[in-house]
Amino acid sequence: MSHPIARRAFLNASLAGAAAAVVPRLSWAQASGKIRIGTILDLSGPLQPFGTQKKRCLDLAIDELNAKGGLLGQQLELISYDSQSNNQLFAQFATQLALKDKVSVVHAGLQSSSREVIRPIFRRANMLYFYNTPYEGGVCDRNTFNTGTTPGQLLANLLPHMIKNHGKNIYVLAADYNFGQLSEKWTRKLASDLGAKVIASEFFPLDVAQFGPTINKIQAAKPDFIVNTFVGPAHASFYGQWTAAGMKKQIPIASQTFGEAGEVVRMPPEVSDGIVVCYNYLDEIDSPANAAFLQRFQAKFGNDYGYIGDLAVAEYQGIMLWAEAVKKAGKLNREDVIKAMGSGLAISGPSGRVVVDPITHHCVFDMYLAVAGTDKRFKILQKFDQVKPTNPNNVCNLVKNPNTNQQFEPTKL
Amino acid sequence: MDFATVVFIQVMYAVATLALISVGLAIIFGMMRVINFAHGEFLMLGGYAVVLPVQAGVNLWVAMLIIAPITVGLFGVIIERLIIRPLYGRIVETVLATWGLSLLMIGLASAWIGFYQAGAAPPFGSVQIGSYREGLYTFFVIGVTALILAGVYGFLRHTRFGLIALGTMQNPAMAAALGVNVSRVYAVTFGLGAALSGLAGAILAPISGVLPVIGITYIAKAFITVISGGATVLAGTIAASALFGTVSQLVTYLSTVIIGEVALLAVAIVLLRLLPEGITGRFSRGGL
Known part of the structure; x- marks a missing residue:
């Protein structure tokens, strides 16, 4: 213990050496x-x-x-x-x-x-x-x-179902990068082709986990349903906050991404049931x-x-x-x-x-229209052949x- | 009018969540000067300390208010003993060690718990405020955060151990000379910070969900808040939370979430340019 610094320096040097030795491993495959x-x-x-x-x-x-x-x-x-x-x-x-x-x-x-x-x-x-x-x-x-x-396969089959069952005013929530931005544009276009309309859109950087103001804005806008393109764990916080605010039974949600990371088994059914996907x-x-x-x-x-x-x-x-x-x-x-x-x-x-x-x-x-149920599974509502x-x-x-x-x-x- | 009410509630809520996720870090970083890069993972651990017992049939409140802080607090004491103790006063090494700890905790949580662990549903209902609805859990978070801050203040200011801890952080050599077991005080203080982080993660778990990678969502804001708060840990954290929470939430209502986030960071940059030692940097050091 008389030379702790020297010992540490030795350890650091040998760790660096070990790390260097690992690198060539990648080329063995050739x-x-x-x-x-x-x-x-x-x-x-x-x-x-x-x-x-x-x-x-x-x-x-x-x-x-x-x-x-x-x-x-x-x-x-x-x-x-x-x-x-x-x-x-x-x-x-x-x-x-x-x-x-x-x-x-x-x-x-x-x-x-x-x-x-x-x-x-x-x-x-x-x-x-x-x-x-x-x-x-x-x-x-x-x-x-x-x-x-x-979108021609997903949104084009998801939107008609939502419009038919809930109404024509859509509120879009999307991740703030090309996937969310372009999905929002497709939603606008497909909605207008179907005689419906996007009344408001909001975009969220991937680390946003607090949706209080957004939920208030949605309450003020009173859309017939929501289409979301959420990505990642921070955005997934929306569903719990939406449920806590008592909104789940008020305005239905259709999602372009819900379930892609196991949300349907992870989230309590009180939070997830009723979300529609395709x-x-x-x-x-x-x-x-x-x-x-x-x-x-x-x-x-x-x-x-x-x-x-x-x-x-x-x-x-x-x-x-x-x-x-x-x-x-x-x-x-x-x-x-x-x-x-x-x-x-x-x-x-x-x-x-x-x-x-x-x-x-x-x-x-084939495309499948489905809704999250109370049993933590999706229930398939409809199948669209060879879209x-x-x-x-x-x-x-x-x-x-x-x-x-x-x-x-x-x-x- | 009802809009003004919900905005006020949401501003209070934003301030409360910032203070909640930062208070454990304020003690570990603000008081002890230990840069804990695993702070987000302490919150994650607190979240799992709620979700796992609840799934096993334990009452939500027992899990949230008792099991989570005790589990993460004990975990903190062990981490202090194994990893932090040899590194006091060596900032760079502490950053590396706690960063490694953060990666290890994410890795272990991914391997053992995975990404499909069932969560806990948010309790309580909601209230109608004019044409708006607000979850009662929002009020719970605001109230419980106020209680936590008051409790931490009371503990550090009005108990024997709290005063000894404050004194030890100011001058460990003098405290040791007066017969204080300095290493025990460090361990308990670190454990307290960890317990508060665990409690924060537990309180947020029902509305934010828990994933092995959820810590990343919290850590940047917690550090910005504590650093901007300055030397007086508790008053500084509250002041910084109030400033950032209010600015970001009001701007979010007026424009979009993106601009709200930008406003928070802009205020932090301007603040640290004008007051490099944080909001309370000019006041007495070592106070609360």
Whole structure:
């Protein structure tokens, strides 16, 4: 103990040495002779609840493919980076995946803001990219496949139900970044197409957890229902405060995101029941394919896996679509896989049939309208078969104009 | 008129929640000069100390007002003994250690409790105020925060241990010379700060929900409040909460939430430019 400083300095130095020794581990994969799939997900930080379940779905899909002998006779391997809910790390890891790890395909991203960080990087690097997340729609980029839902699938089926049952005045609450902002614009457009109207909109930075003034403003505006696009744990505070203010029975809520991070099992039914959603996948879907999927998920991750949801299953279906394209092309090469993806490719996933639309590089699939019940589960109200993605006026046509690289917005149509 | 009433209630509520999430930090950081980066996770732990017992059938109030502060307080005493004690007076090392603690607590909570732990429903009903409705829980938060602040003041000002703690923080060498067991006083004071953080997390749990990552929501505002409060921990925290809560809430009503947040930060920057030692920095040091 006579030289505590020296001892500490030694410890610090040896820790730094240990950390340096860990770094080269990332490059071992290159020598392994496996097909490498890259991913960047938020596995820590405020968005961890989303990233964790998405990663599990990627792992499950890759395990299942490997158990069947892999692809083109090779095993698959996932190269995974944790973006820590930080968009700057997305840029860094995307560059690393494209230039250093040289993976065959990347399935990555959660927030639309992170997608817009990495999408241009992958496009420039000619690195095939899958964005497997429900989003605000409109991305038109030949290098990118969007396997999540778009407003033309989600809002376009959610809004008519709410307008028919509750009325025409809508109050929008949304996260303050491109996903929330553009979703609000789509809500305005789709509502006006349906003869309804958005009477007010409010946007919230992701760390806002106090909604008192907002609740008062909603009470003053007296909308017929609310459409929210909340993202993350802070925004989830809204539901408890809304219930505490006695508003739950007064004004119904339709959500674009409720349940994507297991809210339906986490929140008390006093808070959650009655919230209406519309997704491509819900754990509650009653089909043999989904029952088998849930069983495999449970076998791998245990009984207390929580709630999987649409956001996570999109990763599973994204991998399966890509794998199907690789099988069809017989090659891993980007150009051949894109061509195979555009050949009317379809898989049968946990949510049902998923067909790739070659015109927009989005997917055609079933949508389910559901309401949260008092038993902490969603009750499916209606199924919409094989719904097409958003593409009003056919502005996006990647077959005719393969060089398009744009995100179409409702105001720019 | 009814609008003015709800605005007043919401301003009081914003002030109360800021003071509530900051009071534990005011003791640990303001009094003891320990930068506790795991403060948000102490609040998170307090939240789980409500939610888990309630799910196991314990009464909500027992869990919230008794189990949560005791659990987090004891946890604080253990953390003080294991991690904080060797680092007193070494600010950078404390920041690193408590930051590590914060990551560890988030990691353990994610692994053991996960993201699907059922929460507790907000108690009480709501009242109609003109064309508005306000939850009774809002009034509960305001009232209980006032009681906590009064209790902390009374404890530190009017009990023997409180006075010894204040004296020890001002001059530990002198306190030791007078026969005070300084390390025990530090441990208990840290535990008190932790217990108050746990209680705050517990009170907010039914209306904000609990997740392993929820601490991030609180920590920045708690630090801004305590730092802007200045040297006199309790008066400073109350003054800073009152200023920031009022400004951000009024601006939010007049414009949007975004501008409300900007206003809070703008006021904090201007304040610290004009009064670098915080609102109470010019008053006597070591007071309350």
